Amino acid sequence: MIRVQENDFDAGAEIRTLTEGRTNIGGVASFIGLVRDIAGGEEVSAMTLEHYPGMTEKILGQLETEARERWPLDDVLVVHRYGRMTPGEQIVLVVTASAHREAALQSCQFLIDRLKTGAPFWKEEETPDGARWVDAREEDDRAAERWVE
């Protein structure tokens, strides 16, 4: 399931909902991305995430489909926020559930690696020198590319 929303999420509650009454699930992997207070050596007081409504849901849905094709997953949840957030706030939640840990752990990393550079989100940070758009990082491109089959 894919959700793109402005409000915060409760990872514990999300995982409980996902696993409730499903005794076939052997392992759940999760990743939570947070807003950091420093980037490129500069203090960050807030960050605004912009996205492309419609295409965002479509791309994340395609990534979920690809993850389910590559690993035997019982469930997938991606919650991605947009709007203004301050350091410490949660940005993104990825949860994968499978009978086995390897499928859950690998697919969780696949989803976060691929969505960072493949889903239409853009970050603008507020620093003491003013607002600046976050540049795409080569290491993120490499992280996404390692999943190319």
Next chain:
Amino acid sequence: MRLLYFGWVRAKTGISGEQIELPADVGDVRGLIEHLRARGGAYEAAFQNVAAIRVAVDQEMAEMDTPVDAADEVALFPPMTGG
């Protein structure tokens, strides 16, 4: 055709989108970007570095030679930075 701008492309053009009549001689993404840049001013600044622009045609990621003449919606934006 509906154009959408995101990230610093939106910031530099000063608008989040617009409706345009596609000139008859514009057939692909490269031609569309050149057409926009030729408007000058804020558009020239936004589309100066073509290598930094990413494009989605009808919500599918596109290349410079992707046709746009039959598209309903084209979005232009910088490389994505989600997660």
